[in-house]
Amino acid sequence: DQQVKQNSPSLSVQEGRISILNCDYTNSMFDYFLWYKKYPAEGPTFLISISSIKDKNEDGRFTVFLNKSAKHLSLHIVPSQPGDSAVYFCAASGGGSEKLVFGKGTKLTVNP
Amino acid sequence: GAVVSQHPSWVICKSGTSVKIECRSLDFQATTMFWYRQFPKQSLMLMATSNEGSKATYEQGVEKDKFLINHASLTLSTLTVTSAHPEDSSFYICSARGQLFYEQYFGPGTRLTVT
Numbered sequence: 001d002q003q004v005k006q007n008s009p010s011l012s013v014q015e016g017r018i019s020i021l022n023c024d025y026t027n028s029m030f031d032y033f034l035w036y037k038k039y040p041a042e043g044p045t046f047l048i049s050i051s052s053i054k055d056k057n058e059d060g061r062f063t064v065f066l067n068k069s070a071k072h073l074s075l076h077i078v079p080s081q082p083g084d085s086a087v088y089f090c091a092a093s094g095g096g097s098e099k100l101v102f103g104k105g106t107k108l109t110v111n112p
Numbered sequence: 113g114a115v116v117s118q119h120p121s122w123v124i125c126k127s128g129t130s131v132k133i134e135c136r137s138l139d140f141q142a143t144t145m146f147w148y149r150q151f152p153k154q155s156l157m158l159m160a161t162s163n164e165g166s167k168a169t170y171e172q173g174v175e176k177d178k179f180l181i182n183h184a185s186l187t188l189s190t191l192t193v194t195s196a197h198p199e200d201s202s203f204y205i206c207s208a209r210g211q212l213f214y215e216q217y218f219g220p221g222t223r224l225t226v227t
Contacts, residue, residue, distance in 0.1 A: 041121075
């Protein structure tokens with residue numbers, strides 16, 4: 001039972017355009033969501049997070065939107081840069097647990 | 113700040129031998145560390161939660177006698193894969209919990225290949 005789903009295994013965008021990565025979750029106990037970026041053979045690096053009490057959090061080129069009623073969150077990267085090419089993981093936590101549940105990731109390719 | 117290292121970055125071992133992987137928090141103390149495993153094109157799967165000075169808590173389906181975890185200090189946790197088999201070949205990643213409850217800083221991972 002996959003509690004965090006990233007249904008798009010890959011996404012390709014042009015440099016300068018917006019990248020939108022989506023994530024759905026099923027567990028209503030989740031109250032904190034994070035996005036990580038991962039290069040091959042490296043550990044994930046934290047990008048941005050959002051608490052369930054908010055519906056938007058912005059940090060530079062990265063914005064995360066949370067729609068609790070739809071159990072959906074998205075990561076917007078604008079403008080996209082070739083260096084953003086990586087695998088992006090959505091993760092969730094909640095119910096008092098510090099454990100993170102990860103999605104399968106979306107491979108983003110930003111073309112120059 | 114918040115750097116986590118892992119050693120070795122890759123290791124090849126023969127079937128039946130044991131391999132130890134170290135996870136260190138370099139510039140902060142981590143009372144809690146986590147061990148994950150990632151198969152190709154799959155998500156990170158939590159194997160166990162390691163708390164300094166106490167026994168690790170293993171996720172369902174993870175053999176604690178096979179994957180021995182020791183968190184002897186606030187900056188070091190080790191994962192020992194005992195009697196390794198080819199199906200244990202994977203990418204193992206550790207993380208250390210930061211000051212915020214949900215904050216985790218990840219190491220660069222260790223690629224284990226069992227021949």
